[in-house]
Amino acid sequence: MPNASEARILLASNRGPVSYTVEDDGTLTPRRGGGGLVSGLSAIGEEVDSVWVCAALSEGDRAATRQGRTDPSVRMLDIDPGTFARAYNGIANSTLWFVHHLIYNTPTSPVFGAAFRREWASYEAYNTAFAEALAAAAAPGATVLVQDYHLSLTPRLLRALRPDLRIGHFSHTPWAPPDYYRLLPDDIARDVLTGILGADRAGFLTQRWAAAFADCCEAVLGAEVDRDALTVTHQGRRTRLGVHALGADGDFLRERAHRPDVDARLSALREAVGGRATVVRVDRTELSKNIVRGLHAYRHLLRTRPEWLDRVVHIAFAYPSRHDLPEYREYTASVLRTAQEINDEFGTPTWQPVMLHVDDDFPRSLAAYRLADVALVNPIRDGMNLVAKEIPVVSDEGCALVLSREAGAHAELGEDAVTVNPYDVIATAEALHRALTMPRGERTDRCKRLAAAGTALPPSAWFLEQYTALTEGQPPE
Structure with a gap:
């Protein structure tokens, strides 16, 4: 793994490229995953120092992390299991996922009470752990690509710690239209949007989802939206929006x-x-x-x-x-x-x-x-x-x-x-x-x-297209 503050390209996602299983004899067996993020990061080139920051999801992952057995280019975060469960199940998968897919049974749910606020505090802690790990691992002016709704707060938190970084965020889900998005408590609705707007560039799978995000920024934050240029300006910062339609690996x-x-x-x-x-x-x-x-x-x-x-x-x-x-x-x-x-x-x-x-x-x-x-x-x-x-x-x-x-x-x-x-x-x-x-x-x-x-846009090309757009065609220095 590159030493602290040496990585030129950083990727952040809830699930990493490798997982560990504890065998009956106590040994740890790694299993590598695939997909667009793995192939895309590899395509950038092994000569560029890169780090993948992810959560330790299993007992095997946590054991590998505590024993220093993880892959040199992967930094697994050993987040408290209770904090992780509340952030992952309570907020990411039972709140944000439900909002963006419009699947709440609204006569009875959601109910945003005290339990939800505890879950939200865990979601903030989870995102903070990612932001701090990325800040510690990134070289000056490095490029960071943050993935999905699990990490919607990370770009803003990372920006506060490391304003020198080029930060991108990509949403793999749909984005809810403003009327539905505003099911969220007002402060939470603002926090999610400003979290993503901490990025220099926010990517989406379709034009429709990018437009819905911009509409929410305008309706909830009063942000300035340029729909022709695909930009959102809020509190003096401009975030570019992009569309990258992930394709199959034929x-x-x-x-x-x-x-x-x-x-x-x-x-x-x-x-x-x-x-x-x-x-x-x-x-x-x-x-x-x-x-x-x-x-x-x-x-x-x-x-x-x-x-x-x-x-x-x-x-x-x-x-x-x-x-x-x-x-x-x-x-x-x-x-x-x-x-x-x-x-x-x-x-x-x-x-x-x-x-x-x-x-x-x-x-x-x-x-x-x-x-x-x-x-x-x-x-x-x-x-x-x-x-x-x-x-x-x-x-x-x-x-x-x-x-x-x-x-x-x-x-x-x-x-x-x-x-x-x-x-x-x-x-x-x-x-x-x-x-x-x-x-x-x-x-x-x-x-x-x-x-x-x-x-038309297979996984490795899809990832490289995001990376190129974020760096405006210039590789890291």
């Missing part, structure tokens, strides 16, 4: 999808499907993914279009997500219950209308991608949704894409997708019918265009 997906483990799972899926048409969805059981309404739409298709009885299978992979939160446990139970109801209503000894799996299996997901005739991606709201971009890349025969207009990916893929209102179950059922009956040639042509659009 080269990786095409290679990985044809390995033997995927071929074996594809054979098993084909045998189970029995030559029928397929509607495929692959999601986490995240509230915003709208899995239950997708199942309702499929049931409506079978009830109103009897020609599809025994001729289609809905392959639905709904992988566990955030099961430490009660809302997510209840939602997963609803997914399981609805799928079973459909199978009970329509299933026969030789046909299972819904094939639902809730255990995470990446090779099996890729096999389903290859088999898909129709991909169903119908989130209530999504910052991007890479599944919508990945399935057309991998599909063997070319698939039709049924896509929510509320997914960030719709900005790029909407022209060749079958667009749906995610709340309209009947219209979604009709969209599934249209996709299933789409002529083969049209489906193939659309799929090729979807794949090209979905891989």
Whole structure:
């Protein structure tokens, strides 16, 4: 690791590029992750000193941190577990995520009382720990890229400690419109915005989310917004806004999808499907993914279009997500219950209308991608949704894409997708019918265009584009 105040490029995110597992004999086993941040940081060049600041998420991570066993270029923060839980679950995932995805059941939630204020204090402490670690590790004039809603306060806190740094922030979620954003207590709404405005540049996945952020700055802070120049000026500081539409890693997906483990799972899926048409969805059981309404739409298709009885299978992979939160446990139970109801209503000894799996299996997901005739991606709201971009890349025969207009990916893929209102179950059922009956040639042509659009800015290029924009094309000195 570079010594204190020597790193030229710093990346900050809740989850880091490596995690540690404590084995039965007490030894620590590292496991490296992938993704756009990892490949992008590598692409900048090993000759540039860089540090990745992240939280220690597991007992193995905390043990590695305390024993000084972490990767030399990774600085894990051993944040008090209670503080971390309140910041991560209470604020990041149960407040900011709910606001930006518009998923509160507003007659009963949110309730911003004393418990919330304790959680907010932990969120401030969590962000402060990141700001202090970044300030200590950064060389004069270094570039810092802060990632996502977990760290919305970090840019302003870091700016106060190190005004010499070039700071960027990137939001991987949607951004709520002002009326909904103002569900937050007034002081919290201001703090989140001014936290991000501590950056020199704030990045978003789509123009829509960048515009919503600017609208909130104007409505909540009275900031000056230049929508042509994409800038927000507040209290004498100007923050540039940018849009970087993260794409799928086409080269990786095409290679990985044809390995033997995927071929074996594809054979098993084909045998189970029995030559029928397929509607495929692959999601986490995240509230915003709208899995239950997708199942309702499929049931409506079978009830109103009897020609599809025994001729289609809905392959639905709904992988566990955030099961430490009660809302997510209840939602997963609803997914399981609805799928079973459909199978009970329509299933026969030789046909299972819904094939639902809730255990995470990446090779099996890729096999389903290859088999898909129709991909169903119908989130209530999504910052991007890479599944919508990945399935057309991998599909063997070319698939039709049924896509929510509320997914960030719709900005790029909407022209060749079958667009749906995610709340309209009947219209979604009709969209599934249209996709299933789409002529083969049209489906193939659309799929090729979807794949090209979905891989236009692969992860490493996406990261490098942010970095270049922040440094205005100049590498660190």
